[in-house]
Amino acid sequence: MKKNWIRGVLAAALCSVTLGFNTPNVDPTQQENIEIIIKSNLSVEDKVEKILQQLTLEEKVGQMTQITLDVITKGENVFVSDEPLTVDKKLLEEAIKKYKIGSVLNTANNRARSTEKWNEVITQIQKVAMKEIGVPVLYGVDAIHGTTYTAGATFFPQQIGMAATWNPELNRQGCEVTAYETRASSIPWDFSPVLDMGRNPAWPRIWETYGEDVYLTSQMGIAAVKGYEGENNDLSDNTKVASCIKHFLGYGSERSGKDRTPSYLPEIELREHYLPSYKAAIDAGAHTIMINSGIINGTPVHASYKLLTDLLKKELGFEGLVVTDWADIENLHNRDKVAATHKEAVKQSINAGIDMSMVPYNFNFCGYLIELVNEGEVPMERIDDAVRRILTVKVKLGLFETPAPKVKDYPKFGSKEHEQIAYNAASESITLLKNDKDILPLKKGTKILVAGPNANSMRTLNGGWTYSWQGEKVEEFAQDYNTIFEAVQNTFGKENVNLVQGVEYNHEGQYYEEKNIDIQAAVKAASSADVVLLCLGENTYTETPGNLHDLYISQNQRKLAEALAATGKPVVLILNEGRPRLISQFESDMQAVVHTYLPGNFGGDALADILVGDVNPSGKLPYSYPMYPNALGTYDHKPSEASEKMEGMYDYNSSLPFQYAFGFGLSYTTFEYANLKVSNTDFGPDDNIKISVDVKNTGKVEGKEVVQLFTKDVYASITPDNKRLRRFEKVNLKPGETKTVSFTLSARDLAFVDADLKWTVEEGEFKLMIGDKTTSVNVTKTKKFDQASN
Known part of the structure; x- marks a missing residue:
């Protein structure tokens, strides 16, 4: 007994030295055992199992509890913290010592912090967690x-x-880069990427998605997971973070287009258009997943055993951590009315398959869950499964050895190297949608009027989730970067560029409010300009504050566009918006249209370089840009939804007259496709075919082209989609240069979800389309595939 006591004291002292923490008054047994386990040569699985055995029920439930930072900082209440930000030692000790909480999220007072402040705050949290429990917090x-x-x-x-x-x-x-800079902030867990489908243009979170197509979303999602976690998903690399794919499942499919409102989603549609992006990211090794806050077919996803356990954990084989979204267990009682009490809400969600509750403002979850286990309402096996998943992420991240890394270990934070990648991304994202009479690029010396509410705003370039939730604090932090007006001035010369906005946003009010409306001032200023850059779009928003009732661009902005067009000066419309606000009322009066989306801090610079011709635009639309509010749809619609005029475009009288088609984007050069070939025209359900096409730059400047392979199932037992994107590749071509682009396609890639909810490829003809070239192939036999098959 004495030897064990001495060994425990020594181990506790060793832990203090190793972790850099002062750990007085520690129960040496648990901390000793956990440290010995971590330092052993056991596998991650065995380490987790042995740590799990050390924890009490209270400590296990604590691991499943996540609170927001405001709860443990000094302030008048749990919603408002004092500035400068300071951790409240008493509240922190209560959270960890009494409630054993295992996770913290978010910032305090909804504002950005320095890397030094993040390190200070998280180090304090981790010291208490290691002292009291021996298990680090997952931030x-x-x-x-x-x-x-x-x-x-x-x-x-x-x-x-x-x-x-x-x-x-x-x-x-x-x-x-984001993983590196997040880890430099001592934060190892990133709630990204969003793999929801952006298939309703009215939805306020469409800009957080990769657009309307499931294949494009899946490929971008795989790339994101690899970027965050590394090629081999080795979270022990202190430049990587645990990714969190979100929001499983069907978020964004709301009937109303408004955030967190009900969805009515047939399972065929759910499996074919909403599930594959998550499967791709799970297969890519994503360690955590966040759940959809909404309701599908009357059942909140947070209470759905069918979706969380049967589908996610069993069918898809997801072995990682499942976390709720903000307060969504409480919402089962407060909002969705499927649980008569908060305790019942906890029972429903945990038994459904939730592993961690983003509570975030109280500790009631802990008490309810402990009672439910003791009453036999939640099995201990379910608790152990959840905590096992949480501990696995913590062990893999190396948090036991290094609970809070130091800022000095991240010299590339905010570096020129990182900024160059951000600039490259902005320049490749910007999409040229119209360029009548080749008005763009503009010549140096052109007299330019920059107008519109988005002309001189860093806030609108970035959008929400930038320095603050709604992005309203951007101007406070982004003064060192260039707005569109400032970037255009730098490129074309201050003497040649004038700013008269005509309409401005009321940044103190709701995001959609406008003020300082003086359209005539802009009209007057246009008289001395050669061209007008009209910067229209949206102010920042996300989630429910971004709900709207009218998808048309604001009437003030429309009036400004019409008034400037009436001057006879050529108008270049710059769209800076998170979703496709409708411009059909005046688009025909615009000589050029350039879509910047939400390009970030380097968007102004990238746009100016495109306008002057130093960069050739190469972006392509990731969604269909609608023309009218009652004609919303996607490119992969059913045949009855639109009559085709030509490939990719639609008759004016069609039910889906898009302003611009999915995948569309112009260049300052031209490309020609030729020699579309397939390795064989007939192939079986287990075979592959190779497709190749020659792409030539027939213009006078170097440019990048996105080669897109679409397929069309001519006839099927379930009405087939109009066409589907199956492969793409972006290639760079010098003037006169030709490249052969090749793709490999399997019969499984042509499958659809049939009436039996099975992925099926059916015997028959399929069209293959690249650019303006089309050929046909035939599948010789019908086959059903397992969900897990690739």
């Missing part, structure tokens, strides 16, 4: 286009812009 944050809540971080285009690059490798690089 998480929404770093969705850069490290959202860290001052000086590198910001990339939002996901919809990254999708517009059609360049997964560039997306991987951006996520790799």
Whole structure:
């Protein structure tokens, strides 16, 4: 007995030295045992199992509990923290010592912090966690286009812009930078990427997605997971973070288009268009997943055993950590009315398959769950399964050895190297949608009027989740970067560029409010300009605050566009928006249209370089740009939804007259396709075919082209989609240069979900389409595939 006591004291002392923490008054047995386990040569699985055996029920439930940072910082209440930010030692000790909490998320007061402040705060949290439990806290944050809540971080285009690059490798690089800078902030868990489908243009989170197509989303999702976690998903690398794919499943399919409102989603549609992106990311090794806050077919996803256990954990084989979204267990009682009490809500969600509750403002979850286990309402096996998943992520991240890394270990934070990648992403995302009479690029010396509410705003270039949740604090942190107006001035000369906005946003009010409306001032200023750059779009928003009732661009902005067009001066419309706001009322009066999406801090510079011709635009639309609010749809619609005029476009009287088609984007050069070939025209359900095509730059400048392979099932037992994207590759071509682009396609790639909910490829003809070239192949036999098959 004495030997054990001495060994425990020595081990505790060793732990203090190893981790750099002062650990007085520690129960030496548990901490000793956990440290011995971590330092052993056991596998991750065996380490987790042995740590699990050390924990009490209270400690296990604590591991399943996640609170927001405001709960443990000094302030008048749990919703508001004092500034400068300071951890409240009493509240922190209560959270960990009494409730044993295992995770913290978010920032405090909804604002960015320095890397030094993050290290200070998280180090304090980890010291208490290691002292009291011997298990580190797992800290998480929404770093969705850069490290959202860290001052000086590198910001990339939002996901919809990254999708517009059609360049997964560039997306991987951006996520790799974000992982590095998030870890430099002492944060090892990133709630990204969003793999929801952006198939309803009205949805306020469409800009957080990779667009409407499941294959493009899947490829971008795989690249994101590899960027965050590394090629081999080795989380022990202290430049990587645990990714969190979200929001499983069907989020964004709301009937109303408004955030967190009900979805009615047939399982065929769910499996064919909403599930594959998650399967791809799971197969790519993503360690964690966040759940859809909404309701599908009347059942909240957080309470669905069918979706969380049967589908996610069993069918897809997901072995990682499943976390709720913000307060969504409480919402089962408060909002969705499927649980008569909060305790019943906890029972439903945990038994459904939730592993960690993003509570986030109280500790009631702990008490309810302990009672439910003791009453036999939640099996201990379910608790152990959840904690096993949580501990696995913590062990793999190396948090037991290094609970909080030091800022000095990350010299590339905010570096020029990282900024160059962000600039490259912005320049490849920007999409040229119209260029009548080749008005673009503009010549140096052109007299330019820059107008519109988005002309001189860093906030609108970045969008939400930038330095703060709604992006309203961007101007405070982004003064060192260039707005569109400033970038155009730098490129064309201050003497040649004038700013008269005509309409401005009311940044103190709701995101859609506008003020300082003086359209005539802009009209007057246009008289001395050669060309008008009209910067329209949206102010920042995300989630429910971004709900809208009218998809048309605001009436003030429309009036500004019409008034400037009436001057007779050529108008170049710059769209800076998170979703496709409708412009059909005045688009025909615009000489050019350039879509920037939400390009980040380097969007202004990238746009100016495109306008002057130093960069040739190469972005392509990741969604169908609608023309009218009652004609919303996607490119992969059913045949009855639109009559085709020509490939990729539609008759005016069609039910889906798109302003611009999915995958569309112009260049300053031209490309020609030839020699579309297939290795064999007949192939079986287990075979592959090779497709090749020659692409030539027939213009006068170097350019990048996205080669897109679409397929069309001519006839099927379930009405087939109009066409489907199956492969793509972005290639760079010099003037006169030709490259042969090849793809390999399997019969499984042509499969659809049939009436029996099985992935099926049926005997018959399929059209293959690349550019303006089409050929046909035949599948010789019908076959059903397992969900798990590739």
